[in-house]
Amino acid sequence: MGSLTTSHHKLPIIDFTDQLKNTTPNSTESSWIMKCKNVTSALEDYGCFVGVFDTVSTELDTAVFDALKDLFDLPTETKVQNKSTKPLYGYVGQIPFIPLYESLGIDFSNTPQGIQSFTDVMWPEGNEDFSKTLLSYTKLVAEMEQMVVRMIFESYGVEKYHDSHLKSATYLCRAMKYKTPEKNQSNMGFVSHTDKDFVTILHQNQVNGLEIKAKDGEWFSVELSPSSFIVMAGEAAMAWSNNRMYSPYHRVTMNYGKEARYSIAQFSFMEGMIETPEELVDEAHPLQYEAFDHLKFLAFYDKEENRKLECAIKAYCGVCDNNKKL
Numbered sequence: 046m047g048s049l050t051t052s053h054h055k056l057p058i059i060d061f062t063d064q065l066k067n068t069t070p071n072s073t074e075s076s077w078i079m080k081c082k083n084v085t086s087a088l089e090d091y092g093c094f095v096g097v098f099d100t101v102s103t104e105l106d107t108a109v110f111d112a113l114k115d116l117f118d119l120p121t122e123t124k125v126q127n128k129s130t131k132p133l134y135g136y137v138g139q140i141p142f143i144p145l146y147e148s149l150g151i152d153f154s155n156t157p158q159g160i161q162s163f164t165d166v167m168w169p170e171g172n173e174d175f176s177k178t179l180l181s182y183t184k185l186v187a188e189m190e191q192m193v194v195r196m197i198f199e200s201y202g203v204e205k206y207h208d209s210h211l212k213s214a215t216y217l218c219r220a221m222k223y224k225t226p227e228k229n230q231s232n233m234g235f236v237s238h239t240d241k242d243f244v245t246i247l248h249q250n251q252v253n254g255l256e257i258k259a260k261d262g263e264w265f266s267v268e269l270s271p272s273s274f275i276v277m278a279g280e281a282a283m284a285w286s287n288n289r290m291y292s293p294y295h296r297v298t299m300n301y302g303k304e305a306r307y308s309i310a311q312f313s314f315m316e317g318m319i320e321t322p323e324e325l326v327d328e329a330h331p332l333q334y335e336a337f338d339h340l341k342f343l344a345f346y347d348k349e350e351n352r353k354l355e356c357a358i359k360a361y362c363g364v365c366d367n368n369k370k371l
């Protein structure tokens with residue numbers, strides 16, 4: 046994979062500084078309404094945007110990436126103990142076609158229990174600092190996701206479904222490390238894919254590498270500053286919105302530099318069914334997806350034969366694709 050030429054694409058940047066400090070945003074406030082519109086437009090046009098948030102302090106940010114370094118420095122025998130009964134939730138690494146990549150998953154990551162059970166497996170002797178740091182971070186990121194999701198619901202005029210959506214949301218945090226490639230090695234960090242969750246919030250250390258495929262098919266790279274987070278729509282959000290929002294293909298390409306890339310993503314998954322609100326269905330927008338169980342969809346995607354599908358959610362519950370449904 047070569048380097049990308051300059052692209053005319055640039056991700057929208059949305060500034061949420063100070064937004065999360067008002068715990069009950071006043072919906073009549075014009076800046077809030079404007080931001081709701083910017084959020085949905087960005088998710089419709091690019092499937093993602095750069096969110097600037099000031100809730101994660103510089104100290105916490107540094108502590109998170111120090112914690113990730115300690116985590117990945119653990120022996121492989123320990124890291125492979127990161128297992129889950131849910132598909133695609135555990136350790137990923139030592140895979141020949143993505144040799145630079147390694148990652149670990151923390152389920153229920155915004156809860157003390159979720160973090161603690163992960164820490165207990167990685168550090169049976171205990172590591173309170175790790176748990177504290179990660180939990181502070183994941184809770185703040187869950188708040189970011191919840192605000193963005195509220196904005197999406199408000200902007201589509203379907204606030205009445207927001208409470209039940211919020212109640213069924215759980216979070217999976219994935220900590221990732223990308224080694225720098227050797228000179229004679231491919232610089233592919235992670236393969237092109239779309240996320241299968243509702244909304245992803247992704248953050249990285251100072252090493253760039255994320256690339257997004259725009260709707261016109263052009264790939265472009267994303268440069269992130271320390272207080273920036275990528276907010277991205279997963280296939281579940283695309284289906285829920287009846288294809289209004291777009292779930293973009295993305296990948297990671299490493300530079301031949303000296304430094305490893307660490308990133309941390311938090312994915313939202315719904316417990317139970319996801320259904321397109323009837324308000325989002327009309328003559329101009331006929332229903333595209335049947336209601337689906339989010340985790341069963343993930344199990345479908347986890348099957349070898351479904352990994353290469355261009356659009357897994359369409360194959361799983363797309364209205365015009367019923368014969369492929371399991």
Ligand SMILES: O=C(O)CCC(=O)C(=O)O
Binds near residue numbers: 219240254308
């Ligand atoms: O590390 C990154 O920037 C991207 C990770 C990613 O796309 C994923 O985990 O789904």
Ligand SMILES: [Fe+2]
Binds near residue numbers: 238240295
């Ligand atoms: Fe992804």
